[in-house]
Amino acid sequence: MSDYILEARGVTKRFGGLVAVNRVNFTIERRTIAGLIGPNGAGKTTFFNCLTGLYKADEGEIIFDGKYSLIGVPPDRITALGISRTFQNIRLFGSMTALENVMVGTHCRTKSNMIDAIFHTPRYRREEAWARKRALELLEYVGMADAADEVATSLPYGYQRRLEIARALATEPKLLLLDEPTAGMNPNETEEMTDLIRRLCDDLGLSILLIEHDMRVVMGISDKVSVLDHGELIAEGTPEEVQKNPKVIEAYLGTVGTEQAAEARRRGRDD
Ligand SMILES: Nc1ncnc2c1ncn2[C@@H]1O[C@H](COP(=O)(O)OP(=O)(O)O)[C@@H](O)[C@H]1O
Ligand SMILES: [Mg+2]
Known part of the structure; x- marks a missing residue:
């Protein structure tokens, strides 16, 4: 049995001239939580949509559960194979x-x-x-x-x-894809959701791919974090490794740093 529940190789998705996902190699180990982060418009949701059959990748290969190629497979069939998802905008x-x-x-x-x-x-x-x-x-x-x-x-x-x-x-599902599950939540709801995601992996043995903008959540529960920027995978590693990676700080956390610096300047003026 493959160690990976999902293996994506060279996945590319274009919208006209825009390369939303650019030759992304990405794997998820069984029974782990893989975090996927990146600035707005980095291609995270588009990558999800390629995995669930909502979009057909223009190039690349996606293998699920060591044996099923997902390219060109319709969404309902992909659900039946064992991949399920939630949406960035709730769809009930x-x-x-x-x-x-x-x-x-x-x-x-x-x-x-x-x-x-x-x-x-x-x-x-x-x-x-x-x-x-x-x-x-x-x-x-x-x-x-x-x-x-x-x-x-x-x-x-x-x-x-x-x-x-x-x-x-x-x-x-064997693999659950969560697109910003804590978006718009208050701290209490966020904590409950974080606990739930952890239980899904630890108790139910699910593999989870988590897109998340809340750094505390994603760094707190992911076994591995991957970073997309302009459709490209620019970094990957443990939460500690990714947080220290200069490319990530520049592309993503850098913007947070700028906000914090601005905030510090504002506070400085107030004092
Ligand atoms: N259906 C679509 N048609 C055209 N462009 C799209 C479509 N979906 C996403 N895009 C573009 O692809 C890029 C990646 O978007 P998206 O995957 O939603 O990013 P993220 O989820 O990381 O914020 C953006 O520039 C977005 O405008
Ligand atoms: Mg998105």
Whole structure:
């Protein structure tokens, strides 16, 4: 068995003249958290979209689970193979309840067809009962069993983010891709989400690819951090290595440094 749940080689994606992802080599070891960072517009989401089949990479190869090539494979088939994701902008079925949202995910693993559903065949009833039970378990796992019957859009923001994760888990992934899961969260929600991501890896044995703008989160839980800048992978290593890398400081943390320097100057004037 390959040590890697995912191996991407030379992945390139262009939009007209813009090279959004440029010959990226990237691997994720099984049962680890791989962090992916980079300034806005670096190509992180585009790279995700290449992995999940939303975009077809123009060049390169992507191998999942040591044996499946993902290039040109449609998204639903990629989900069935064992890759699931959440979105940078939450995409829930707004008018459905939390439970129903998760049940949509479980249907990826059931066999009933439309005829079964129309006639409520024994198989359909059996599978629906299973899907409901499974969905409830997952809501409990992400800490929102109390909200099972609430309409998705009425839920607090932190719950909506966790609901997306429950729905992603319902498809029984081996690899979970999280696109900025703590975006817009308050410190409390961020901490809860960080704990949850850690548990997904440690307890459930999932491999995780995490795009994250909150440096404390990504540096705190990633086994490996990769840095994209203008579509190119400019650095990779442990959180400590990446934080010290001058290229990263210049391309990414450099902007933070500038803000901090400006803030220090402002404070200096106030004193
Ligand atoms: N569907 C698209 N069509 C054209 N350009 C796109 C599209 N998606 C992303 N881009 C461009 O590709 C670059 C990378 O974007 P993106 O992957 O969203 O970056 P990130 O997620 O790192 O902020 C940006 O310059 C963006 O404007
Ligand atoms: Mg993005």
